[in-house]
Amino acid sequence: MSTVLDPKIPAGPLKDKWDTYKNGIKLVNPANKRKHTVLVVGTGLAGGSAAATLAELGYHVKSFCIQDSPRRAHSIAAQGGINAAKNYPNDGDTVWRLFYDTIKGGDYRSREANVHRLAQVSNNIIDQCVAQGVPFAREYGGLLDNRSFGGAQVSRTFYARGQTGQQLLLGAYQAMSRQIGKGNIEMFARQEMLDLVVVDGKARGIITRNLVTGEYERHFADAVLLCTGGYGNVYYLSTNAKNSNVAAAWRCHKRGAYFANPCFTQIHPTCIPVSGDYQSKLTLMSESLRNDGRVWVPKQVGDTRKPLDIPEDERDYYLERRYPSFGNLVPRDVASRNAKLATDEGRGVGETKLAVYLDFADSIKRLGRDVIEARYGNLFEMYERITGDDPYKMPMRIFPAVHYTMGGLWVDYELQSNVPGLFVLGEANFSDHGANRLGASALMQGLADGYFVIPYTLGNYIASNSFDKLTGLEAEFAEAEQSAKSRIEKVLSIKGTKTVTEYHRELGRIMWDEVGMSRTTDGLKKAINDITALREDFWQNVLVPGEPTTFNKNLEFALRVADFLELGELMARDALEREESCGGHFREEHQTPEGEARRDDDGFTHVSAWEFGENGHQLHKEKLDFDNVQLTTRSYK
Amino acid sequence: MANSMNITLKVWRQAGPKAKGGFETYVVPEANPHMSFLELLDVLNEQLIKEGKEPVEFDHDCREGICGSCGVVIDGQAHGPQQRTACCQLHMRHYKDGDSIVIEPWRAEGFPIIKDLVVDRTSFDRIIAAGGYISANTGAAQDANSLPIAKADADLAMDFAACIGCGACVAACPNASASLFTAAKIAQLSLLPQGDPERKSRAIAMVDQMEQEGFGDCSNHTECEAVCPKGISVSAITKMRREYMKAVIG
Numbered sequence: 001m002s003t004v005l006d007p008k009i010p011a012g013p014l015k016d017k018w019d020t021y022k023n024g025i026k027l028v029n030p031a032n033k034r035k036h037t038v039l040v041v042g043t044g045l046a047g048g049s050a051a052a053t054l055a056e057l058g059y060h061v062k063s064f065c066i067q068d069s070p071r072r073a074h075s076i077a078a079q080g081g082i083n084a085a086k087n088y089p090n091d092g093d094t095v096w097r098l099f100y101d102t103i104k105g106g107d108y109r110s111r112e113a114n115v116h117r118l119a120q121v122s123n124n125i126i127d128q129c130v131a132q133g134v135p136f137a138r139e140y141g142g143l144l145d146n147r148s149f150g151g152a153q154v155s156r157t158f159y160a161r162g163q164t165g166q167q168l169l170l171g172a173y174q175a176m177s178r179q180i181g182k183g184n185i186e187m188f189a190r191q192e193m194l195d196l197v198v199v200d201g202k203a204r205g206i207i208t209r210n211l212v213t214g215e216y217e218r219h220f221a222d223a224v225l226l227c228t229g230g231y232g233n234v235y236y237l238s239t240n241a242k243n244s245n246v247a248a249a250w251r252c253h254k255r256g257a258y259f260a261n262p263c264f265t266q267i268h269p270t271c272i273p274v275s276g277d278y279q280s281k282l283t284l285m286s287e288s289l290r291n292d293g294r295v296w297v298p299k300q301v302g303d304t305r306k307p308l309d310i311p312e313d314e315r316d317y318y319l320e321r322r323y324p325s326f327g328n329l330v331p332r333d334v335a336s337r338n339a340k341l342a343t344d345e346g347r348g349v350g351e352t353k354l355a356v357y358l359d360f361a362d363s364i365k366r367l368g369r370d371v372i373e374a375r376y377g378n379l380f381e382m383y384e385r386i387t388g389d390d391p392y393k394m395p396m397r398i399f400p401a402v403h404y405t406m407g408g409l410w411v412d413y414e415l416q417s418n419v420p421g422l423f424v425l426g427e428a429n430f431s432d433h434g435a436n437r438l439g440a441s442a443l444m445q446g447l448a449d450g451y452f453v454i455p456y457t458l459g460n461y462i463a464s465n466s467f468d469k470l471t472g473l474e475a476e477f478a479e480a481e482q483s484a485k486s487r488i489e490k491v492l493s494i495k496g497t498k499t500v501t502e503y504h505r506e507l508g509r510i511m512w513d514e515v516g517m518s519r520t521t522d523g524l525k526k527a528i529n530d531i532t533a534l535r536e537d538f539w540q541n542v543l544v545p546g547e548p549t550t551f552n553k554n555l556e557f558a559l560r561v562a563d564f565l566e567l568g569e570l571m572a573r574d575a576l577e578r579e580e581s582c583g584g585h586f587r588e589e590h591q592t593p594e595g596e597a598r599r600d601d602d603g604f605t606h607v608s609a610w611e612f613g614e615n616g617h618q619l620h621k622e623k624l625d626f627d628n629v630q631l632t633t634r635s636y637k
Numbered sequence: 638m639a640n641s642m643n644i645t646l647k648v649w650r651q652a653g654p655k656a657k658g659g660f661e662t663y664v665v666p667e668a669n670p671h672m673s674f675l676e677l678l679d680v681l682n683e684q685l686i687k688e689g690k691e692p693v694e695f696d697h698d699c700r701e702g703i704c705g706s707c708g709v710v711i712d713g714q715a716h717g718p719q720q721r722t723a724c725c726q727l728h729m730r731h732y733k734d735g736d737s738i739v740i741e742p743w744r745a746e747g748f749p750i751i752k753d754l755v756v757d758r759t760s761f762d763r764i765i766a767a768g769g770y771i772s773a774n775t776g777a778a779q780d781a782n783s784l785p786i787a788k789a790d791a792d793l794a795m796d797f798a799a800c801i802g803c804g805a806c807v808a809a810c811p812n813a814s815a816s817l818f819t820a821a822k823i824a825q826l827s828l829l830p831q832g833d834p835e836r837k838s839r840a841i842a843m844v845d846q847m848e849q850e851g852f853g854d855c856s857n858h859t860e861c862e863a864v865c866p867k868g869i870s871v872s873a874i875t876k877m878r879r880e881y882m883k884a885v886i887g
Contacts, residue, residue, distance in 0.1 A: 049775075052775070053775040056774045056775060067698060067704075067706060068696060068706065068757070068758055068759065069758065069759065069761065069762050069802065070762070071705070071762070071802055072698055072699075072704045072705060072706050074698070074699060074704070076699065076703055076704050077699045077701055077703050077704065086781070086782075088782060124776075124778070126781045127778035127779065127780055127781045128773070128775055128776075128778045129781075130778065130781040130784070130831070131771065131773035131777070131778035131779070131831060132770070132771050132773050132831070133770075133771045133794075133825070133826055133829050133831050133832055135791050135792075135794040135795040135798050135825065135829070136781075136791070137791070137795075138785075138786060138787075138788045138791040138792075139788065140788050141785065142785025142786050142787050142788065142791075143782050143785055144781055144782055160795060160798075161795060161799075163703065163799060166703055166799075166801075167795075167798060170798065173765070174765060174769055174770035174771070175770060175773075175775075177762065177765045177766040177769060177770055178766070178770045178772060180762075180766045181766035181767060181768075187762070189759065189762075212751055241698040241699040241700070241704060242697055242698055242699075242700060243698050275669075275671040276669055276671055276672070278669060278672050278676045278679065278680055279676070280673070280675065280676050280679055280700065281700050283700075283701055284701075382726075385719075385722065385726055385728070386673075386726070386728065387671075388670075388671070388728070388730050451775045451776075452775070452776075455775070499683055499686050499687070501679070501683060502683075543686060543687075545685075545686050545689075545690070545691050545692060546691050546692075550652075550653065550752065551653075551694055551751055551752040551755060552694075553692075553694055554682075554686070554692055
């Protein structure tokens with residue numbers, strides 16, 4: 001039976017909801033906190049900040065990451081910045097404006113109350129990070145500098161060169177390290193969560209595998225925090241780190257947690273294009289480049305001349321042509337889709353024809369090379385290192401790539417999933433970005449969840465519930481461990497002929513072609529069939545070398561790819577079910593005569609939350625109420 | 638492919654921490670100049686798996702030169718021949734058809750080998766846990782702009798904060814010293830007013846922990862700066878020494 005989900009949003013005016021909530025929660029006595037153990041899985045911005053903060057409060061925290069150190073989490077790779085409504089530049093920013101831009105940017109498919117809370121705590125994040133010693137960029141007077149970013153008309157982005165994610169993550173990592181040194185956090189690096197353990201209907205533990213020795217461990221606690229990031233690697237090629245995966249979230253899903261809006265993925269327009277079959281991942285170039293670069297392709301299909309040999313009147317600056325008022329600065333989803341259209345028409349450039357030009361020649365002529373170098377020097381250097389081309393002399397070749405996933409496990413206002421005691425933070429949940437995320441908002445959300453939301457909501461859960469003492473010997477633990485073990489034995493025993501990478505690449509091709517920037521009914525149905533067939537073949541024919549009891553990265557990858565092979569099908573199904581176009585989800589059947597996205601607010605102003613069942617997925621809906629903003633059509637013409 | 642290169646790899650193989658290791662020679666017949674160095678290892682591993690052999694284990698994650706996971710010694714140089722470049726960002730266009738390349742793990746007492754090219758760098762985490770932070774509990778912070786910091790100091794702090802914790806500095810040092818890693822954090826935090834209250838205890842605790850982890854002393858070879866993918870200056874080490882001396886004496 002399909003049910004309507006209750007997000008448990010506090011009553012009252014939008015701006016008072018978070019205070020109302022905090023005033024009403026139950027608290028845990030300081031002396032009692034240490035008696036409660038909390039498991040935090042993942043050490044990115046969400047997990048790192050949560051672990052540190054909960055340990056500071058006195059909880060006994062166990063933290064887990066798959067890398068060799070908590071500092072490696074993929075939050076580290078974020079370049080651009082972090083938004084906050086400080087209004088230091090005095091340019092008219094307010095909490096309301098940050099809230100509104102984020103809701104609109106998400107194409108009205110996120111929850112008002114969550115997004116407003118995010119905007120409210122954004123300022124505390126900046127204060128906290130500065131106190132930790134995060135070296136944000138400053139003005140000569142010693143005060144903090146801000147810059148502008150996509151989707152906003154104010155300068156509200158704080159940054160640390162092109163390494164904002166790194167510096168924020170190291171801030172959280174250092175706060176965590178302090179608690180590790182004090183013995184308040186037990187750190188388990190190179191440990192992968194293989195299953196969630198639910199006892200009497202509550203999330204009470206996890207099964208992990210020690211990635212060095214292959215040993216299984218049972219960890220039990222009063223709550224589990226899942227902070228394991230997004231699932232962009234289902235596409236094989238993405239800007240995500242190689243180890244980023246959906247496995248922990250998917251295991252929770254299979255234990256009952258609903259997966260919300262899985263088809264909402266962000267494809268970033270400015271990445272370095274694929275150069276060959278060996279390609280293992282894609283590299284993002286900051287979207288700030290579109291401030292001074294002009295995007296174009298040849299007018300003629302099949303034009304193979306070098307870019308500098310193509311005269312001005314034979315070039316098509318298609319973004320400027322189609323969107324005269326925003327030009328090259330249209331939002332990410334629009335820019336990406338238009339690049340795809342150009343290459344679909346056969347007007348792509350470079351060896352593979354899967355790229356468009358981003359040309360700085362006019363800006364260099366107008367501003368001089370020095371100015372461009374000061375603005376983008378590090379990005380130009382990175383581009384040259386990877387491609388071997390000099391972007392000061394030749395236009396860059398760029399193409400869209402999978403970058404972020406807005407979907408994730410369903411959570412209520414307290415960031416609790418529908419499985420009591422399982423909280424989901426950061427990119428792993430679905431809550432704040434709707435159908436399209438604005439730049440510099442991912443870092444904000446990860447830290448908001450970990451530093452300023454979970455300390456309250458977790459406390460309320462712990463104070464409101466009683467917890468039977470566990471030993472780890474309960475039948476639920478034995479069953480979960482056995483199921484993880486059997487899966488590993490099975491995947492190793494197949495000894496087929498195709499490698500894990502071959503399957504992953506094949507899955508990525510299906511996802512990119514049919515569940516990528518542009519989706520159709522036929523394509524999505526085909527994807528579901530193809531993925532099902534590929535998954536069946538995987539379990540018959542995969543070749544995983546090595547032993548279960550040693551360091552074995554191929555085994556780790558095999559298990560993750562197996563989960564992607566299930567998730568991919570659900571993404572296609574969700575995309576098929578959502579008969580509208582919104583944000584990053586573009587259904588060709590639902591477009592305006594000019595080829596722009598057409599939402600269906602009457603039919604789809606809801607969250608689609610999928611429940612796993614042995615006989616197939618069941619769809620539940622959470623209705624999205626917009627009491628404070630008016631739904632409008634985004635136009636960038 | 639027209640640009641295809643035949644590359645011979647001599648790779649350190651070691652089954653486990655206590656196993657005896659040694660070099661194995663492999664040939665990758667169709668390397669491509671546009672490949673990254675780690676993609677070359679990916680191709681080698683696919684080849685090995687198909688031949689029924691165990692792939693070469695190496696740490697890697699972001700492949701954008703920022704996470705610090707990857708790191709191998711390539712022909713005697715930590716992260717290979719290109720300056721200020723982690724090996725994930727090194728591309729095969731710097732090699733030519735017929736080249737032979739030797740690949741080894743970081744070698745240091747503080748970095749025991751786990752398997753093949755993978756080492757245990759948790760010693761770095763323990764150095765940070767000893768004092769590489771500013772004690773500021775969540776929620777207690779004042780307004781971010783209430784404490785102005787001169788731009789020059791903030792920029793210099795950022796130069797030191799750029800360390801990715803890969804361990805190349807240790808691998809390149811004849812003493813296997815972790816001085817550049819430890820000093821970069823001490824230097825960053827000592828430049829900021831927020832770091833002032835704990836500067837003495839921090840310098841002593843971190844330097845002591847570095848020694849306990851089995852890393853050697855610095856004797857000014859400055860190989861660390863030469864291989865650092867982020868170009869962290871050895872002036873950090875000068876700062877660390879000054880901070881340590883001031884802490885011990887004053």
